[in-house]
Amino acid sequence: MDALYEIIWGAFSPNVILYTTFGVFLGITVGAIPGLSGDMAIALLLPIVFKLSPAVSIGMLMGIYKGSMFGGSISAISFGVPGTPAAIATVEDGYPAKKKGFPRRAMLTALYSSVSGDFISTLFLIFLAVPMGRAALQFGPAEYFALYVFALMMISLLVTGEMKKGIAAAGVGLLLGCIGMDPLIGSTRLTFGISGLRGGIPMVPLLVGVFALPELMMQFSNEWKKARENKQDDGLGKGQDISYDAKNDEMTFATYRSTFKATLLGSLVGTFIGALPGAGSSLAALMSYGLARKMSKTPELFGTGILEGVAAPEAGNSATAGSSLIPLFAFGIPGSATAALIGAALVMQGINPGPMMIEENSTIIYTLFVIILYATLINCLLSYLLIPLYAKISMIKPRFLVPIVFALALLGTYASRNSMMDVWIALGSGLIGVWLRKNEYPLAPLVLGFVVGPGAEKSLRQALLMGRGDWSILFSTPIAVGFYVLCAVSLSMIWFSVKDKIVAEE
Amino acid sequence: MKKFNSDLVSSLVLCIFSIGAFIYTLTGKWSAGAGRGGARLFPQLAAAVIFCSALMVLLGALKRKEQKQMRFPEVGLMSAFLFFGMGALCVFLSLNVGVVVGNLIYLVLAFLLLSPAPLKEFRFIFITAGLSGAGFWILFIFFANMLLPNPILF
Numbered sequence: 001m002d003a004l005y006e007i008i009w010g011a012f013s014p015n016v017i018l019y020t021t022f023g024v025f026l027g028i029t030v031g032a033i034p035g036l037s038g039d040m041a042i043a044l045l046l047p048i049v050f051k052l053s054p055a056v057s058i059g060m061l062m063g064i065y066k067g068s069m070f071g072g073s074i075s076a077i078s079f080g081v082p083g084t085p086a087a088i089a090t091v092e093d094g095y096p097a098k099k100k101g102f103p104r105r106a107m108l109t110a111l112y113s114s115v116s117g118d119f120i121s122t123l124f125l126i127f128l129a130v131p132m133g134r135a136a137l138q139f140g141p142a143e144y145f146a147l148y149v150f151a152l153m154m155i156s157l158l159v160t161g162e163m164k165k166g167i168a169a170a171g172v173g174l175l176l177g178c179i180g181m182d183p184l185i186g187s188t189r190l191t192f193g194i195s196g197l198r199g200g201i202p203m204v205p206l207l208v209g210v211f212a213l214p215e216l217m218m219q220f221s222n223e224w225k226k227a228r229e230n231k232q233d234d235g236l237g238k239g240q241d242i243s244y245d246a247k248n249d250e251m252t253f254a255t256y257r258s259t260f261k262a263t264l265l266g267s268l269v270g271t272f273i274g275a276l277p278g279a280g281s282s283l284a285a286l287m288s289y290g291l292a293r294k295m296s297k298t299p300e301l302f303g304t305g306i307l308e309g310v311a312a313p314e315a316g317n318s319a320t321a322g323s324s325l326i327p328l329f330a331f332g333i334p335g336s337a338t339a340a341l342i343g344a345a346l347v348m349q350g351i352n353p354g355p356m357m358i359e360e361n362s363t364i365i366y367t368l369f370v371i372i373l374y375a376t377l378i379n380c381l382l383s384y385l386l387i388p389l390y391a392k393i394s395m396i397k398p399r400f401l402v403p404i405v406f407a408l409a410l411l412g413t414y415a416s417r418n419s420m421m422d423v424w425i426a427l428g429s430g431l432i433g434v435w436l437r438k439n440e441y442p443l444a445p446l447v448l449g450f451v452v453g454p455g456a457e458k459s460l461r462q463a464l465l466m467g468r469g470d471w472s473i474l475f476s477t478p479i480a481v482g483f484y485v486l487c488a489v490s491l492s493m494i495w496f497s498v499k500d501k502i503v504a505e506e
Numbered sequence: 507m508k509k510f511n512s513d514l515v516s517s518l519v520l521c522i523f524s525i526g527a528f529i530y531t532l533t534g535k536w537s538a539g540a541g542r543g544g545a546r547l548f549p550q551l552a553a554a555v556i557f558c559s560a561l562m563v564l565l566g567a568l569k570r571k572e573q574k575q576m577r578f579p580e581v582g583l584m585s586a587f588l589f590f591g592m593g594a595l596c597v598f599l600s601l602n603v604g605v606v607v608g609n610l611i612y613l614v615l616a617f618l619l620l621s622p623a624p625l626k627e628f629r630f631i632f633i634t635a636g637l638s639g640a641g642f643w644i645l646f647i648f649f650a651n652m653l654l655p656n657p658i659l660f
Contacts, residue, residue, distance in 0.1 A: 164562040168520055171555035175527060178552060182536075182545040189536040189545055213593075218578055221585040223620045230622050403616035404638050407596050407609055408645075414597065415646050423597050427590055434586065438578055439516035449552075457548040464543075 006363050010055050011370035017378075019056045020371060023063025024379050028386060030064070031071020032083045038068025042341045054349040054364050059371040061345055062321075065338050066118055066379045069281070069318040073110040074387075077103060077310070079405055081212040085203060086281035086317035088447055089289035093302060093309025100305045101249065107387045108251040109259055109307045110314045115380040117267040117315030121322030122376060124271050126369045128326070141462035142474050146483035148456035151283055153487045156445045157290075166445045169436065173449020174456070176201055183458040196421035203451070205413045205422040209429025210447060212409045214437045216402050217430065223399040259311035262292040266312040270319025275327060281320040282451050286444060288316025294490075322372065328353050329365070513567035520560035528553040592616055604660045605647055609639040 010016070027038050042061050052060070072084030077094035090110060097106035139147070152174075156166035179190045180200025191197040266288035273284035292312030293302040302309045324339040343353045351361050358365050413426045433443060460474075467473025475481055531549045543550065592612065599608030613635035618624045621631065643660070 162563070162566075164559045164566070168517075168556055168559035168563065171524070171552050171559060172520075174552035174555065175549060178549040185545060187536045187545050189534060190530070190549060217586065217589045218581060220589045220620070221578070221581040224585055224588065225580045227620050227622050399620035400617065400634060403592070403613055403620070406593060406616075407600075407612065407638075407642065410593055410597050411600060411605070411642060411646050414601075420597075420601075427593055430590070430593075431586070434581065435516075438581060439512050441516070453548070453552070460548065461543075 003363055007367050007370060010363070010367040011374070013055070015053075016055050016059050016371060019052070020059040020063040020375050021378050021382065023060035024067040024375060024382050025063075027064035027067020027069075028071040028074070028379075028383055029067075031068030031087075032074040038064050038071075038084065038338060042338060042345075054346075054351065055367050055371060057345055057349065058342065058368050059375065061342055062368075062372050063375050063378065065321055065342070066318070066375050067383075069118065069321055070111055070114040070314070070379060070383050072317075073114065073310075073314055074107065075405075077106045077110060079401065080215045081405065081409070082207065085207050085447075085451070086285050086320075087313075088207075088282055088444060089285040089313030089316075090310055092289065092313075092444070093304070093306050096303065096305035097307065097310065098305075102305070104249045104387065105251050105255060106305075106307065106310050108384075109256070109310045111380065111383050111387065112256060113259060113263040113266065113311035113315040114318040115376055115383075116263050117270055117317075117319035118321050118376045118379070119373075120267040121271040121274060121319040122369075122372050123322075124275075125322040125325055125329070125372070139479070140477070141459040141466065142477055143479045143483075145456055145459035145463055145474060146480035148452045148459065150483040150487050151287055151452060152445065152448060152456075153491065156442075157490060162440070165441045169441045169443065170445035170449040173446035173451075174453040175449075176206070176446075177450045177453025178457070183454050184461050196419070200454075201425055201450075202417065202422055205426040206429050206450060207447060208409050208413050209426040210433040210436075210443055212405075213426065213430030214433035214443075216406050216409070217434055218437075219398045219402050220406075223402065227399070255307065259307050262288075262296070262308040262312040263315045265292050265295065266315030267319045270316035271323040273316070274320030274323030281317040281324075283448065284320045285313035285317040286448055289313040329357060511567055511570075513563055513570070517560045517564035517567060520556055521564065524553045524556035524560060528557070588619070592619075600642075605643045606639040606660050609642050610635050613638055 031038055042064050068084055069086060072082055072087030073090045073094060075081050075083035076087040076090040077098050080091055080095035080098075082088045082091055094106050094110065097103070152170050156170045157163055175190075177200075179197055181188055181198065188198050266284075269288045269291060270281070270284040273287060274281070289302075289309065289312050292308055293299045296302065296306075296308055298306065321338075325342065328339045328343050346353055346357075351357060351364065410423055410426065413422050414420070436443060436446070463473050464471070467476075475484065528550055531546045531553065534546075536545060592615070595615070596609065596612040599612050602608070603611070614631060617627075617631040617635060621627050624631075
């Protein structure tokens with residue numbers, strides 16, 4: 001009874017609530033700005049963790065984590081630019097929904113599904129930390145490689161446009177991921193003598209360059225063309241687009257209910273993927289999107305602004321927030337970069353993540369569980385209040401927004417590591433992104449290839465080392481074979497459905 | 507302007523790129539390490555994936571009778587030069603002049619470039635650019651502690 005009282009008192013003290021709310025607000029803000037991320041905000045605030053109590057500091061950091069997960073979708077929906085890597089898939093349908101005149105509905109869908117996914121995965125964290133950690137550790141190198149191949153194949157097959165272009169884009173991403181240090185022996189490769197590339201291409205500049213800059217450039221070119229043709233627009237950029245009808249953009253329960261299935265699917269996929277160390281929220285979002293599209297009654301509408309296409313990836317990426325802490329809490333292995341930062345904060349507070357953590361620090365850990373749960377509610381309320389502000393921002397004329405967002409993206413890219421090399425990488429990736437988009441190569445497989453490439457290579461080479469160079473080790477376990485069978489089945493299903501269409505057209 | 511098949515050109519570019527990448531993995535001076543293929547294996551696999559898929563796009567483009575044009579025709583060399591040039595200018599001014607003043611200059615120039623009636627909107631442009639510059643300072647200098655290499659102003 002005393003312990004319960006201590007947990008409740010610790011979790012609901014005014015200081016904890018205040019710092020958690022501040023963390024959520026900061027997370028939403030940094031998540032919404034392309035080039036900034038929740039990871040950066042967490043890393044910047046780590047030094048002040050020493051001065052705060054465990055509940056206050058972890059509450060604030062978790063607030064940033066949760067806020068940034070939803071915050072990334074604000075920029076994705078409003079500008080077609082993912083605010084965080086995890087919001088990549090949200091752009092596919094979120095931005096078209098905004099262009100159709102439903103920004104508020106899209107953002108509320110993203111919010112509710114994000115909060116739902118986050119809440120579900122937090123429940124998993126609380127009740128299944130130890131058993132799920134054990135299940136995740138059953139995956140060896142061969143199984144991980146099979147998972148990566150499956151993920152790459154699925155995203156290449158399921159993007160809009162030609163399948164072979166998707167695979168080519170994934171290959172480019174894999175090759176870009178090879179630049180820098182080899183994951184096993186640390187030899188630098190493919191750097192062309194540029195010392196700044198020894199650590200590899202950093203993710204933030206590449207994502208900003210490949211996703212943000214091409215879209216900004218399309219809008220810039222469009223606006224410049226209109227300016228040269230001297231086409232006047234109304235309102236001197238003062239705000240509301242006359243074609244936007246707020247009454248038509250209200251969120252109803254029926255609309256929310258139509259996204260239940262996608263939200264649940266994303267939540268479960270995200271929870272599972274988040275529990276796998278290194279898999280990450282980007283992978284969860286993309287896989288959730290792909291699966292939701294596959295299982296939808298209207299898959300042909302994905303990519304046109306359908307709300308299921310917003311709900312699934314948002315639930316998927318937010319669901320990794322709780323489950324990525326499962327291997328951290330259970331085994332001391334962080335499930336993501338953010339989980340690693342949270343782990344660092346715990347160590348700074350004298351709490352060592354691992355199997356004995358819950359036993360040795362039960363009161364504080366259960367206090368953290370309660371804080372993590374209500375931080376989700378704070379995220380929901382605060383984001384709901386801030387959405388009208390961001391929905392209005394999305395209606396500002398592009399010729400004012402584009403230069404501002406461009407500056408934010410570049411300065412944010414510079415700020416993440418105070419490196420000019422990152423800015424050049426972003427601009428270079430932007431050129432590549434523009435070329436790919438003009439030639440109708442999808443960008444999501446490129447990004448996924450880049451994200452999972454190092455992990456896939458490590459798994460492949462570890463498996464081959466274990467098998468002494470014998471490739472059959474990749475097919476030696478049922479889990480690995482299962483993933484390859486799923487690849488083959490998906491490929492043949494999609495091939496036959498495409499072939500039928502071609503025959504019908506001929 | 508001479509029309510060309512965009513799929514044909516893009517797939518050829520990717521094929522040549524992947525062959526170049528593959529050759530580089532064979533001749534590049536880095537230690538391969540232990541295990542089958544070592545550090546060269548994965549880049550070679552990636553290059554092979556790009557080549558095979560680009561080849562399929564190329565064959566599809568050759569089979570297709572009608573010419574496929576690139577999307578977004580309004581995005582051309584001039585707009586690309588202006589856009590990326592403005593980006594470089596933004597960063598240069600921010601780092602050397604200062605976040606507030608540098609971005610004020612950059613945004614005024616960018617808004618004027620994109621405005622159909624620059625003189626009419628000049629006051630609004632100037633105020634918006636100034637407020638945005640101040641916002642950037644709060645975000646990047648005050649909150650994010652971005653380090654700048656000795657800017658002239660603020």
